[in-house]
Amino acid sequence: MFHQVSYFASFGPPSPLGHLWSLAIEEQFYLLWPLLLWLGLRYIPRRGRLIRLIMALAFISAISMAIIYQPGMDPSRVYYGTDTRCFALLIGAALALIWPSRRLSADLPPRRRLFLDAAGGAALLAVLVMIWQNNQYQTFLYYGGLFLFAIISAVLVAVLAHPASRLGRVFGMQPLRWLGVCSYGIYLWHYPVIILTSPGFNTEGLSIVLAGEQMLLSILLAAVSWYFIEEPIRHGKWKKQWKRLPIVLRQLPRLLGAHGKAASTSIILIMFVFVSVGSGCSLISHTHQQSIPPRAAAKTEQTVKPVATQVQESKDNETESQAGTEAANEDPDKRDVFTGKGVTAIGDSVMVEVGPALQELFPDIVVDSKIGRQMYQAPQVIKNLKDQGMLGNTVIIELGANGAFTEKQFAVILELLGNDRQIVLINNRVPKPWESVVNHLLAQAAEDNSNIKLVDWYTASSGHNEYFYSDGVHLQQAGLQAYVSLVTDAVNP
Structure with missing residues (x-):
């Protein structure tokens, strides 16, 4: 936003890192929200008042989106502005106060359990329909549609988090749980994979084979980064590995031999090419926005x-x-x-x-x-x-x-x-x-x-x-x- 680069309107190859805007909003929220929450809990002891204040801030964010948005113009400013998108995070914060999962009981009367599952099913259906029927250029999204989507998503999350929910058990199946564990990495990897493996332009239409390969590659890279990067960092193992790194590097030539050296060199070259292509695409994208045949x-x-x-x-x-x-x-x-x-x-x-x-x-x-x-x-x-x-x-x-x-x-x-x-x-x-x-x-x-x-x-x-x-x-x-x-x-x- 600072450099006035459109998320939608740039010609030429898009940047493989363009999707990180959402992570930027999250990081800004993570920096500010703990302090704001601490102030709120200290000076607004009543939980109900604090929840109403959070929801009021969410409404202000959604109203700001509706005011700033100009139909038919590039929606980038409101689409990835922190002030116009933080309502989704604030709704999630309010849900954490309204619906603390540790206090929820699996013992529910049959009628309440049925209502819980019905609400979850309706919310899931609504989420899928909105994803299918809407696009980022529809005025409905900016005049309350994205806010409504955030509310419906919060209802779905609330149902899935409840221990009595049958829908939660379905989503808690091991394959889906594993995808959920790797979902952060999948989000990080999928866009670079799609950008770097897709043709510059294509008049042939969607390739199911290519789409399937991109999906599998994204999941594979996310799994590798989870097991070898995220997990070691989460459990502090990276400190031990960091200390052992000089010893391993000194012994690496003797341990690997000729074939091992070739393999390690290939891996380093692949990583270098990936980073170089990513940076190059970003530069080319900026250049192509101002170039024409x-x-x-x-x-x-x-x-x-x-x-x-x-x-x-x-x-x-x-x-x-x-x-x-x-x-x-x-x-x-x-x-x-x-x-x-x-x-x-x-x-x-x-x-x-x-x-x-x-x-x-x-x-x-x-x-x-x-x-x-x-x-x-x-x-x-x-x-x-x-x-x-x-x-x-x-x-x-x-x-x-x-x-x-x-x-x-x-x-x-x-x-x-x-x-x-x-x-x-x-x-x-x-x-x-x-x-x-x-x-x-x-x-x-x-x-x-x-x-x-x-x-x-x-x-x-x-x-x-x-x-x-x-x-x-x-x-x-x-x-x-x-x-x-x-x-x-x-x-x-």
């Missing part, structure tokens, strides 16, 4: 003004224009050529690349494109084009590659364009989590409005890695030709 870099902002320019030129050179019109009227073939007059394209860096090719085919088309443009900026662009008389009867919108947007934001765009215009929406292929969200909203808009046509670039580019540069968004020559062909088919009368 050569064709787009040459034209960082492009408001192509063929119509405005040609209108002005026609005023200055009226005779030439009339002569051209007469010639076209005399030649039926020329009269039938569609020049793109009345077509306006609004887009981001992809349209910066595509614009010149569209101009060659349609000399009268108006293209307004800018690198980094997002959908929430489109209304102002549309108003400016209207004021300049450059908004055609057919409007192409190519936006969404740089971030998600809401239904309300898109409804404003449709209202500005009106029902009398033909609207062509181009969906996205971008290796980012908002891809499916954006494409779903565009498809829904096309389905609900008869004057909207959807150009399905996502499906057309499926299986064609050769279409893209390494960022998986911007187009190489083959992709450019395919893209222009789709747009041409959509706008040709």
Whole structure:
């Protein structure tokens, strides 16, 4: 947050350490909470008042999230801000005071046990449904959804911690317990494993085999780190091993021999490569956020003004224009050529690349494109084009590659364009989590409005890695030709 690096919006390879933001929030909480709890227990002796105070702080945190969040904008500030996410930890702290596990009894009447299991089952189902149905770009999450999820999770934890819970016995089975023991390590390892073993971009879709291999590797690394790093540190064995390390290092060459030396050298090299790749990916990720393919870099902002320019030129050179019109009227073939007059394209860096090719085919088309443009900026662009008389009867919108947007934001765009215009929406292929969200909203808009046509670039580019540069968004020559062909088919009368 301090460096203003988005958790969601950066292009290029993501950092394999990007998931450590949650651990940072936890560590900050661990540093502050013991002192705050000590003050609370000392000056607020009544447990009920202390619990109410903790829950009030949790509400303040959740309200702060709702106030700071701006729909359709990058949610990183509220998603991993300590002040806007600590409500989950505070709810857990309140649960520890309300539901101390040492005071819970396994002897419960059948009716209460049934209620306990029903509450746990309902909470588990709710957790799974919310994970399945929600994504990080839905406004519901920031207007109470994450707070609700924390409450439901607290109910589930309370049920699982109760010794009388049947659901707790299921989750207490040995395989699940072992996964729980290694869960911290699994969290630490899974993201680097996924980042470092996944292709830079992939148009083939999800690979079940690769996903399975990544899952197994994450669990294996977590188990190794648990037994050889975490456990020795927890039980103080690392001190003895640290003292013996110089002796072992001196005797290592004699004990290992030639094959052992090779093996140990290989292990050291593997660790070095892993750390180097992790650091390199972090550096590359930061660099790629500000880099674009050569064709787009040459034209960082492009408001192509063929119509405005040609209108002005026609005023200055009226005779030439009339002569051209007469010639076209005399030649039926020329009269039938569609020049793109009345077509306006609004887009981001992809349209910066595509614009010149569209101009060659349609000399009268108006293209307004800018690198980094997002959908929430489109209304102002549309108003400016209207004021300049450059908004055609057919409007192409190519936006969404740089971030998600809401239904309300898109409804404003449709209202500005009106029902009398033909609207062509181009969906996205971008290796980012908002891809499916954006494409779903565009498809829904096309389905609900008869004057909207959807150009399905996502499906057309499926299986064609050769279409893209390494960022998986911007187009190489083959992709450019395919893209222009789709747009041409959509706008040709």
